[in-house]
Amino acid sequence: MVKQKTIQNEISLTGVGLHTGKEVKMTFKPAPINNGFTFVRVDLEGSPIIEADANYVVNTQRGTNLEKLGVKIQTSEHVLAAFVGCDVDNVIIELNESEPPIMDGSSKYFVEAIEKAGVVEQEAERKYYVVKEVISFVDETTGSEILVMPSDDYQVTAMVDFGTKVLGTQNATMKSITDFKKEIADARTFSFLHELETLLDNGLIKGGDLNNAIVYVDKEISEATMENLKVAFGKDKISVKPNGILDNLTLHYPNEAARHKLLDVVGDLALIGIRIKGKVIANKPGHFVNTQFAKKMSKIIKIEQKNQIPVYDLNLEPLMDIHKIMSILPHRPPFLLIDRIIEMSDTHVVGMKNVTMNENFFVGHFPDAPVMPGVLIVEAMAQSGGILVLSTVPDPENYLTYFMKIDNVKFKYKVLPGDTLIFKCELITPIRRGICHMQAHAYANGRLVAEAELMAQIAKKQ
The missing domain is CATH 3.10.129.10 (Hotdog Thioesterase)
Structure with missing residues (x-):
């Protein structure tokens, strides 16, 4: 029997929200059995709670955003991926803003905080959903697809192809959740230059700098764009490296983009609310297709659990007569x-x-x-x-x-x-x-x- 786990001690991190640009304090606290992952907005009256549930996803532009009764949590995926990757089931995540700190754009600092807080077993059995047949979701517009097939362990493969020479086609695989901390957690978020220009022009990326996002240069940079980037990132000089990314960053892996997409899949599928025993294959994943798949899985699981009939041998001696x-x-x-x-x-x-x-x-x-x-x-x-x-x-x-x-x-x-x-x-x-x-x-x-x-x-x- 595998038992549920929570963290041993509370621990806090501070940083800046990528899209809000606001200073934020985030505190992880131990949670009771069957709590799952819950966000608490301590800056709002009554400290409202938003469960990490796929049915609360309202927007997937620039991150997976949740909303319950008008209360929002933005960019939830990196934090949730860290808890799944550290084999934790129940945590309370307190925030004094709507968005967790971006840190370096990966799950690395969240994983380090979880390990510092310690992980402890709880007196309750962990529940799993065992995949018995292939379940899939396809985004007809983009061609993105996610499917899960039977497997004894939770495995994830992400395949990305953005149709650009600078990034090309990349794959990443996590054969076991035990690989997450070492192989996936430090893969940072990334953006293409043309996307970055649009975000900056519309004031939608206020907390970014060249230390928390890989920027792939997929077009010629004009002098005007270069000046805007200098102002946005507070740099005197910006240049493009030979491998096609803006400077001040060195890739951790040649396929870091694919690894980060895999990280996002792990975080988004945490919204299903139960551990999966199955192999996930994600072709051109993104937050929309990830969360739509999570919603579909959540619905299937709830229906199966509701209709699942327990079987007991009534000929055996009862525990109590x-x-x-x-x-x-x-x-x-x-x-x-x-x-x-x-x-x-x-x-x-x-x-x-x-x-x-x-x-x-x-x-x-x-x-x-x-x-x-x-x-x-x-x-x-x-x-x-x-x-x-x-x-x-x-x-x-x-x-x-x-x-x-x-x-x-x-x-x-x-x-x-x-x-x-x-x-x-x-x-x-x-x-x-x-x-x-x-x-x-x-x-x-x-x-x-x-x-x-x-x-x-x-x-x-x-």
């Missing part, structure tokens, strides 16, 4: 609605109930066409969750469990006499002060029959 259950839960027949606990960890529990015609509720609930009441399915899910939360105290027989909140309840199919119900409850947040917040699903006949988000609290008997 009815006698053990009754020693923990205060409920008694006819309101004890679970028969077995099949499986349990610190973060989830699986319970079971055999529905028979002898149930008391069938006396009055459609006796001529018996259907198990939906509210009792919810109660049965909650009782399974009650086992999980009561297992955190040494004397569960001295506690009672009370509902605090029920949200997003959905009933999909009828539950009839003769059905075997399986209840799976998973923590949404860690149990604190006896409060349990969980996502619950009920399955019967190989399909999802009900689901709900439940919150309950245990309290000592008076």
Whole structure:
């Protein structure tokens, strides 16, 4: 079992936003299990949170930009790539501006900060999406394409061809995420001279200098352009190197542009929200095609997870039989609605109930066409969750469990006499002060029959 990870200590970096040109302080903080990557705008009232979620992508010009309820995060990809590359799952990223500092245009300084802060394991299993078939997205306008195919590890190949002599065709491959820190993290962002001129003319690159972006000269530089560049970058002299880039920078790799595009792919695909076991091949990647692919993957994964039916061998000896259950839960027949606990960890529990015609509720609930009441399915899910939360105290027989909140309840199919119900409850947040917040699903006949988000609290008997 691979466990989730977060950073051990908080750490801060300061710098300038590439496009805003504003000084910004960014702080990485440890986060609880299942938090994922969340941005917090501490400069705004209420410190609003923006999750690193592909569905919040609103703009991909000059970076991957997120927006939630009017709150924006710009150029998120380099920071997110660093956390994935350092094998971290849960982090809170505080910013006092909308854009992280550009630093040197790579993920290098973020990786160094993460390593300085330290990485620690958490008491929860990491979740993966195992790719079983080829999934692809094509941008018909540009011809860019990204696909993922089955593989035991997360691998990425990026192929770039910008149709220019100065850059040519380049490829880069990351065979394992363990290669990121050494082979990919220090690959810097780049731009073509014609793009740079447009950005400068429109005031869209206020925090750039020749130390945080590789500039490929793909056209003749006029004297006027040269003077504008000197002013923009605060340099007395600017020249073009024999390899076609502006001076003051030395390439780290001959294929640094392809490596940076691969870095961007890793950062953008972090927005899927779950680790991938599959090989990604990106042909002419860019933030638009990357994030569209991330949105498609996110949707596919959510649908599969929603419809995924857990399979358990009911012939095996249960973790808890009815006698053990009754020693923990205060409920008694006819309101004890679970028969077995099949499986349990610190973060989830699986319970079971055999529905028979002898149930008391069938006396009055459609006796001529018996259907198990939906509210009792919810109660049965909650009782399974009650086992999980009561297992955190040494004397569960001295506690009672009370509902605090029920949200997003959905009933999909009828539950009839003769059905075997399986209840799976998973923590949404860690149990604190006896409060349990969980996502619950009920399955019967190989399909999802009900689901709900439940919150309950245990309290000592008076």
